[in-house]
Amino acid sequence: LHLQEWGNAGPGFGVGFQWSPPQPVERSARKRQAEARLQEVRQEIFEREWQLATEVRAACALLRELQEQGRLLEGAVTRRQRIIELVHKRIQLGASTRLDLNLVSLALTQVERERDDVEAQRVVAVRALQALVGAPDATVALQASPADQDAPATPPDGRALEDQALAARPALRAAKARYLQREQAVRREYAQRLPWFQLSAAPRYRFNPSSNKYDHDLYLGVEVTLPIFNWNTGGIRVAEAERREEREKMVALLSHLRRDIGMAQARLEVHRAALVRFRERVLPALAEHERLLEVTMRGGQVDLVTLLTAEDVVLRHRRAYAALLLQHRTAWLALERAVGARVFAPGR
Secondary structure (H helix, E strand, O other): OHHHHOOOOOOOOEEEEEEEOOOHHHHHHHHHHHHHHHHHHHHHHHHHHHHHOOOHHHHHHHHHHHHHHHHHHHHHHHHHHHHHHHHHHHHOOOOOOHHHHHHHHHHHHHHHHHHHHHHHHHHHHHHHHHHHHOOOOOOOOOOOOOOOHHHOOOOOHHHHHHHHHHHHHHHHHHHHHHHHHHHHHHHHHHHOOOOEEEEEEEEEEEEEEOOOOEEEEEEEEEEOOOOOOOHHHHHHHHHHHHHHHHHHHHHHHHHHHHHHHHHHHHHHHHHHHHHHHHHHHHHHHHHHHHHHHHHHHHHHOOOOHHHHHHHHHHHHHHHHEEEEHHHHHHHHHHHHHHHHHOOOOOOO
């Protein structure tokens, strides 16, 4: 105090504390905003975990389909090797020519190339699955085909799936938590318009020898703010605009959810109808065709062009069926990813 008198007996000193207690509304809003932020982060973690689980299941479905494709191609290689042996015998008997042998050898080379391509895809799929599970050196061993591939079923109706998604989807809960944060931010901005007090010196001690009467004094002051000209209109408008923006994001998320569920249902219905038709009409015909080809090969009297054409037809349909199973499984996984939980067909 009185620094201009430094060096004389006049200067003194003072020590004080200042504290502004938090407003009850603002403190409550900050606390709820922090809780909503914590809930948002948790739900985002749950959402990512569910997405990762769905990606792992999709990778397993792809790997299972590639293994089935490899099994089919390996069987085709074995059958064409048998045809080559049959042609060798027919050449010895004078019933076939070198041209027939060359034709069968080319057909075998083509199937072997397709088998090698599928094997390369399988190796890549295994590496991708190992990367997803975080174990680069883990041994991948898949179980048998899931039941929903053995008996394709119709999923629940769209309204039931939407209700399940509203209760289970972590992304929706995270969006709700973000909206609650904006709501509490609006409360905080409105709280700035309320009068509040501040302890400007609680307490303040001062020593001043230049005072003739009180060289030691203790001072306590209270300040009260009255926001007459500042109603915090700008901060309130910004907070309300951010709240409206978050609400529109929630509406958009719900719209996308309904869209994803509808698209997945449509894909499931198409693939389910194709699977039913394949199992009722195509698979029995393929089984009969394979039986007749086996009988013909054992007899040794066969037209090679017809035999190879029939082999290609059977192999193509078998591979198409394996690809259709993958498409059906992928559509089901897309539905479960949109819902946020496992979806079970009625009666299963």
